[in-house]
Amino acid sequence: xxxxxxxxxxxxxxxxxxxxxARDLREQIRMIEALLFASAEPVSEKTLADRMPDGADIxxxxxxxxxxxxxxxxxxxxxxxxxAFRTADDLGFLLxxxxxxxxxxxxxxxxxxxxxxxxxxxxxxxxxxxxxxATSKGTLDVLMETGWVKMRGRRKTPGxxxxxxxxxxxxxxxxxxxxxDLPGLEELKGAGLLQSQLPAHFQxxxxxxSDELTxxxxxLTDTDFEELGLLPPTGGDGDD
Numbered sequence: 001x002x003x004x005x006x007x008x009x010x011x012x013x014x015x016x017x018x019x020x021x022a023r024d025l026r027e028q029i030r031m032i033e034a035l036l037f038a039s040a041e042p043v044s045e046k047t048l049a050d051r052m053p054d055g056a057d058i059x060x061x062x063x064x065x066x067x068x069x070x071x072x073x074x075x076x077x078x079x080x081x082x083x084a085f086r087t088a089d090d091l092g093f094l095l096x097x098x099x100x101x102x103x104x105x106x107x108x109x110x111x112x113x114x115x116x117x118x119x120x121x122x123x124x125x126x127x128x129x130x131x132x133x134a135t136s137k138g139t140l141d142v143l144m145e146t147g148w149v150k151m152r153g154r155r156k157t158p159g160x161x162x163x164x165x166x167x168x169x170x171x172x173x174x175x176x177x178x179x180x181d182l183p184g185l186e187e188l189k190g191a192g193l194l195q196s197q198l199p200a201h202f203q204x205x206x207x208x209x210s211d212e213l214t215x216x217x218x219x220l221t222d223t224d225f226e227e228l229g230l231l232p233p234t235g236g237d238g239d240d
Contacts, residue, residue: 032061042082042168079171080178109139118205120165121152153217179209
């Protein structure tokens with residue numbers, strides 16, 4: 001019965017092209033559906049590709065599944081290069097009573113979050129330069145505890161400062177598919193989030209919409225995580 005229900009949910013278009021076997025396509029969509037339902041977190045396209053049969057067209061399968069769930073109580077949504085099932089936007093009110101209000105972020109934390117979102121990858125010193133004031137480590141810790149900000153790597157400059165960026169959870173929480181969907185200059189002005197009179201040539205930066213490290217970033221190593229207090233110390237037990 002479960003197989004029949006799934007088959008009824010999934011519809012097929014001619015996007016697969018000639019030569020595709022409808023039964024194979026149906027089975028592959030069922031596999032994608034099962035992987036997404038079984039995961040508590042959004043799943044990356046790479047992870048799906050690794051779990052699927054060789055030659056499976058992941059993008060096509062996700063598009064077909066997304067179309068099948070459009071208009072239903074649960075939708076398949078794209079979050080960067082990750083995918084997840086989420087309650088339809090217009091039904092969010094049904095879950096409001098279950099929502100737990102978390103303490104509000106401070107103004108400083110919101111400013112730092114906005115800078116990281118638009119300027120990533122960015123270091124703490126670069127955040128401070130943009131804000132014009134010092135940024136405490138506690139502010140960054142709070143943002144990382146929310147799951148919205150992460151350490152990306154280390155800048156290839158003297159001191160090798162840590163670079164920060166946003167996460168898939170950030171996209172999920174704010175309901176955007178990718179960073180390029182962040183509000184632009186006119187949208188920010190219209191929402192009253194920017195002054196009406198701005199400096200000449202003022203521009204809102206276009207954020208890097210990728211988790212891939214840039215040319216001036218080194219990946220974090222276990223030693224880096226240990227130095228940053230994110231891993232327990234390694235080494236001997238103190239004996240010579």
